[in-house]
Amino acid sequence: MEERAPLRVVVATGLHRAARRQAVEALLAAVPRSVAVHHGFEEVGEGVVRRSIRDRWGTHDERPIELVHACASCALREDLVPLLRRLAGQNAYELCVVEGWESVDPRAVSTAVAAEESLALAAVVTAVDTGRLVADLSGHDDLVDRGLDIAQDDDRTVAEVLTRQIEYPSALVVAGDRRPEDAVPLLEQLNPAAAVIPLGPGIADIARGAFDPDAAAARANPAWAQYTPCSGGRVATFTWTRTRPLHPERLHDALAEIVAGCLRGRGRIWLASRPDTLLVWDSHSDLLAIESAGPWLASLPEAAAELVPPARRLSARLDWDPAVGDRRQHLAFTGLDLDTERLTALLDSCLLAPGETWPAFQEDPFDQTLGTQ
Structure with missing residues (x-):
């Protein structure tokens, strides 16, 4: 048959x-x-x-x-x-x-x-x-x-x-x-x-x-997607990648200004108060969610790292830095008439400055939404 x-x-x-x-x-x-x-x-x-x-x-x-x-x-x-x-x-x-x-x-x-x-x-x-x-x-x-x-x-x-x-x-x-x-x-x-x-x-x-x-x-998973800048007419996708952690308080204070004017934001961030946690950034217009997507591979034992999805392992290899591993900021914002210089300056201002540390006794404004870690 x-x-x-x-x-x-x-x-x-x-x-x-x-x-x-x-x-x-x-x-x-x-x-x-x-x-x-x-x-x-x-x-x-x-x-x-x-x-x-x-x-x-x-x-x-x-x-x-x-x-x-x-x-x-x-x-x-x-x-x-x-x-x-x-x-x-x-x-x-x-x-x-x-x-x-x-x-x-x-x-x-x-x-x-x-x-x-x-x-x-x-x-x-x-x-x-x-x-x-x-x-x-x-x-x-x-x-x-x-x-x-x-x-x-x-x-x-x-x-x-x-x-x-x-x-x-x-x-x-x-x-x-x-x-x-x-x-x-x-x-x-x-x-x-x-x-x-x-x-x-x-x-x-x-x-x-x-x-x-x-x-x-x-x-489409922002925990490991690799975004590239692009532009066409008034439409642009701006990418921001850094290998220093973000200061939680400064970032929290700047969130509304960061998403203003962007139709879509996606990617992953590294908070100084959560050095082992990969956080996913997911914004639609001015609606923003930041959620845990598990540990950075650099924080895992080698045997455990082999258990994560292959796409994430490949992305981590592409991102790998000898000093911080796969920890990084990697965000993409898409919108009309984006002011990329303003966005770059604003995001950079939220990073820990060279030599600056994040003491454990400081308040983390993300504790209420992400849970204390």
């Missing part, structure tokens, strides 16, 4: 519904024997998730789905993956486009699809309305403000969700009636690894590839 080929799957996401729908329709039109599956969370507050299945000629199945809990993870586990298995078993389609709900993170969906032997994850694509891009990346709306929250405690922001949808995939589809000149450079700098493509028949090419969720997650 001839072995059945896996069903190719493209995961299509995007906070901008109209742009995402246009991308899905373009895929259905460009790829023969293709079908799209979508789970709608418009009525999730009433405990209802609606699933639709459609092809290039229209919707041929739409129904409410009963789940243990009406949430994205339950829809993925209890309905989407079993449905994809059934579609693969029917051998009626060459491609299935999984169209995500507006605020769904593509990583969980992609990981689940890639784990199935009967499925072949071809690509993850995010469609973006270029006319709304800058406003949404710089805004302060929470998902709940727009009715896009998909869980009871979903406190994510629009900027955070859109950024993650842009930085993770292998392709970014640009759509919308307005095409600001800053949009494409901004997408290219937020995700240099993605192909930025227009709507049209050429979109079929993304369905012929292969997507590795683990590699994509590793590429």
Whole structure:
């Protein structure tokens, strides 16, 4: 018996519904024997998730789905993956486009699809309305403000969700009636690894590839990502790397000024009060999170260092300094009309000065958010 080929799957996401729908329709039109599956969370507050299945000629199945809990993870586990298995078993389609709900993170969906032997994850694509891009990346709306929250405690922001949808995939589809000149450079700098493509028949090419969720997650992880400066028009990505620790009080006092005017900030920092802890910097507009990502490799015994992810070991080798190991500041800020000289001076002013030390009895303003170490 001839072995059945896996069903190719493209995961299509995007906070901008109209742009995402246009991308899905373009895929259905460009790829023969293709079908799209979508789970709608418009009525999730009433405990209802609606699933639709459609092809290039229209919707041929739409129904409410009963789940243990009406949430994205339950829809993925209890309905989407079993449905994809059934579609693969029917051998009626060459491609299935999984169209995500507006605020769904593509990583969980992609990981689940890639784990199935009967499925072949071809690509993850995010469609973006270029006319709304800058406003949404710089805004302060929470998902709940727009009715896009998909869980009871979903406190994510629009900027955070859109950024993650842009930085993770292998392709970014640009759509919308307005095409600001800053949009494409901004997408290219937020995700240099993605192909930025227009709507049209050429979109079929993304369905012929292969997507590795683990590699994509590793590429986007600020604990070991290597950022490079870049500029295009008004858009610039500024990088700052130093091998001296940061003074906690001076940094804390400067945080609001550092993130002001930046659409995106990411990377890792070294605080003088936490010499063994790698801290991840993750900012979306002026919303900033600083969290522990474990120890610096230089603080670990050699045997323990061999247990960390290979991507982190490689990054540490690239960063290695004979005096401080992999400890360093490595931050990247992306925005419009960035004043890089001001940012450089501000960040440098937060470093410990030569000969300056951090006495244990001084107050660490990060204790409340990171925990005393």
